[in-house]
Each structure stands twice: as C-alpha cells, then as structure tokens.
Amino acid sequence: MIPKFLFFTRGVGRNKKELQSFESALRDAGISFLNLVTVSSIFPPNCKEISREEGMKRIKPGQITFCVMARHSSNEKNRLVSASIGVAKPRDENHYGYLSEHHSFGQDEDTAGNFAEDLAASMLASTLGIPFDIDANYDDKREIFHLSDKIIETKSTTATAIVEKDGEYTTVIAAAVFILE
Numbered sequence: 001m002i003p004k005f006l007f008f009t010r011g012v013g014r015n016k017k018e019l020q021s022f023e024s025a026l027r028d029a030g031i032s033f034l035n036l037v038t039v040s041s042i043f044p045p046n047c048k049e050i051s052r053e054e055g056m057k058r059i060k061p062g063q064i065t066f067c068v069m070a071r072h073s074s075n076e077k078n079r080l081v082s083a084s085i086g087v088a089k090p091r092d093e094n095h096y097g098y099l100s101e102h103h104s105f106g107q108d109e110d111t112a113g114n115f116a117e118d119l120a121a122s123m124l125a126s127t128l129g130i131p132f133d134i135d136a137n138y139d140d141k142r143e144i145f146h147l148s149d150k151i152i153e154t155k156s157t158t159a160t161a162i163v164e165k166d167g168e169y170t171t172v173i174a175a176a177v178f179i180l181e
Contacts, residue, residue: 001180002047003179004048004179005048006050006179007176007179011025011026012170014171026173039067039178041101043176065178066178068085079106082102082107083101083174085176086100086121088123089124097124100116109160128151157174
C-alpha cells in the first residue's frame with residue numbers, strides 16, 4: 001500500500017468542547033467525513049502532489065484514509081496556536097522524501113511553517129548525505145539544500161488562530177492526506 005497521490009489541507013475550529021472544536025477544524029479542512037489514520041512522516045517515492053480540490057474528488061465518506069497530521073488546541077483567551085506540516089521532496093522521484101508535523105503556542109504562520117519546513121528538509125538532507133550545520137538558520141540551510149541539487153522542493157502548510165473567548169476551545173490542524181488509488 002504505497003500512496004500514489006497526496007494533498008495538503010488545513011483548518012480552524014472553535015467550540016466549548018475540545019473534541020467538537022477538533023471536529024470543526026476537520027470540517028474546515030474538508031476531511032471530517034473520513035476515517036483518518038495518522039502515520040509517520042515519509043513522502044512516498046513517485047507520489048504526486050495534487051491540489052486539495054483534486055484530492056477531494058478522489059475520496060469518499062467513511063473511507064479509511066492515511067494522513068500525517070499536526071494538531072493543537074487551547075481554551076486560554078488570546079493564546080496563539082499553530083499547526084504545520086512541512087515537506088521536503090527529493091529531485092529523484094524514486095527516492096522517498098519527508099513530511100514533518102509541528103505544533104506550537106505563540107508562533108505566527110511564517111515562523112511555524114519555516115520550522116516545519118526546516119524539520120522536513122533537515123531529515124531529507126541527512127538521509128541524502130548533504131552536509132550542513134544543524135544549528136545554522138534555515139535560510140542558510142535552504143540554500144545549501146537546493147544547491148546540492150538533491151532536493152527539489154521544500155514548503156509547508158500551516159494553520160494558526162488566536163483563542164477569542166475564555167473557556168472556548170480553538171483547534172488548528174494541518175494535514176497531508178494520502179490517496180492510495
């Protein structure tokens with residue numbers, strides 16, 4: 001069972017109950033009607049990224065669907081929550097890439113997204129034998145990764161939200177959804 005396609009989505013949900021805020025975030029992301037199974041973070045060889053719209057056409061209600069998901073929630077008023085999925089794709093499509101999950105408090109969309117992207121790219125770079133300083137800032141590492149000609153793309157999908165009401169849960173999710181076809 002190796003996925004042939006993958007799409008990215010994200011969502012935000014709010015409710016007085018944490019589980020219902022998660023359900024609302026899944027609805028916002030368009031994937032609440034699936035039976036989701038979370039898996040670890042490998043971008044399969046020869047897997048093609050498709051748009052969310054195209055992915056939605058390929059899934060059916062109740063379907064067991066594998067995904068990599070980042071999720072975070074809080075009910076503390078004014079708290080900023082974020083969830084991000086990073087991806088690093090190798091130039092050689094026959095090699096696997098990496099996905100990463102990151103969730104945090106207090107990070108805006110760019111900061112959380114860059115962190116997740118850096119995680120995925122660093123994991124792929126170490127697998128491909130690309131030398132880099134783990135403590136360098138991500139912009140410097142990104143240049144090294146792309147100059148190596150072994151990594152073709154890195155990016156992230158991130159959801160952020162601020163808890164608006166004290167006692168009301170806000171949940172954010174980001175997901176990479178696999179399609180087996």
